[in-house]
Amino acid sequence: MPYRVGVPGIDDRAHHRTAGVASTCRPSIYDCRQPPVALSTFVDAHLSRIRDARVMDAGAGAGPYVPVVAARAAELVAVDLATIRLSQIDATEAHQVCGDVQALPFRNGSFDVVMAMHMLYHVPDIAAAAREFRRVLRDGGVLYALTNSTSAQAEFAELIRRNGCDPSAGGDFGALRFSNENGVELLRAGFDHISVVELGPSRLVVTDPEQLVDEVERNRYLLEPGLRPGVAWRAFVHDVRVDAGRLIARDGDFRIGERHGLFTCW
Template sequence: MTELSPAHDAAVTDRGRLAGSAYNDDRYLAALQSLYRWQTPRYDLPGMVGKQLSAIRRLVVDVGCGNGKFIKRLRQDRPDLSLLGLDIAAGILADVPGPVAVADASRLPLATASADAALALHMLYHVPDIAQTVKELSRVVTGEGPVIVSTNSERDKAELNDLWVRAAGDVLGVARGPSRISLSARFSLEKAPAFLGKEFSRVETIELPGTITVRDPEPVVAHMASYRAWADLDARLLGIAAAPEVPLVRKRLALLRGDPIEEPKSGTPPGRGWQPRADPNPGFGAHWLQTVVSPPAAKCREQRSPRL
């Protein structure tokens, strides 16, 4: 298990950083989500969530709904459901179909047992007190209602961290620099069952392994740029004034493939100077976790499903 520093935890959970920079709109979140377009096999994540909710007929609350990707799909596929989106960042809710509200996940503005199901998708690693937030999810959902949670494995897209480390090394003039900040490490696939098992009697873990293969650097560059809200922390780890810039990451990506590096000319859109070869870029391993927990109880019995 990865050992995390207090500075790391503070940065990943800082409300001002989350609401004011990382998720004040959906630009960075959309970049994180878009990388999975190149994943093999492809998983219809909103569809999988909808299937888990097939028996639900009333209120579903999406805690940390972000740009509303799952709410939008559920409104399309399940118009019979009542949906409520909650997020800590007001800006990212602008294009989410209502009702929506700004709320703290550790103090949900809902009555006990008022929701038939809850979603907490790729967000529990951002809350300061994970255990308290899991209690809140348990509190607001009816006794037999499912809670669907998602996160990443600690092994997720390790190649991207390697790319960052090499780009950081380029800044420092060494072979390898420090790792970038890991957003999901506080609540990873490996740690999730222990957190959830304290409040729920059954935890079913579904691992969705895959490989992301890109032939152009831009999806990777956009993904790296989405970490800009935490660039000051990365810079402090590097001991420099600023973290590696996007062009440096693009250069390093080309070097890893052995491609010729050509600087874009003035006025040329970013990435036009990167000439990919016919063979694909090395793939990035991706692991997405969907955890279904139900019903509330004092003791956990973890059940792992077969790999999909």
């Protein structure tokens, strides 16, 4: 029987400013990946332990992995801070729990596998999340964590910089907080065994400037402290929108390079 658990007091409008939580249902820039990733191929090749397992998809968002994982796992629980995104998940495929990975509402040893796909860099205390993932995994259970290289997304960082914001001034924009390069050190808070595999390069080919604006808004909590003196948030967002629109009108799209890394921890 699927369950759905909300946390009283969690408000998407308040949280999208503080935790990378989306406030719109528009497709994100990550839906524009090329070559497109066949998630079933990726899951079978890299997340083999989910088969017949009790799995948590932590920071599941709108659940891009849910159909593929639900078809293979014994049970799937999708966890996210944002109810607006969780509500897009098919309740017949996954339980939905609104919660924070820094303090998970589950007993010790509840899961065989935890997936944390492109989410740990949004979490304020990454070491606390790693300890929580370890706690809710059974002995021998495994964490899969997907992220990006610090050298990725340089084009997006440049768009931000050019329009009045130092993307790293507010404390490590994007993958810089949890990256292929620093992830082992951060995950050591919870795990003794950690391996990382760098996956082939890919790129985001964005044709709608509003998707870039959405991504900027989603990262407001990281970017706003990096605004140049005298630049207001609204003016910065306006300038990003105009600049992105101009580039897309000129080139047909805006391309952002990626280099993903997958951590496996036990």
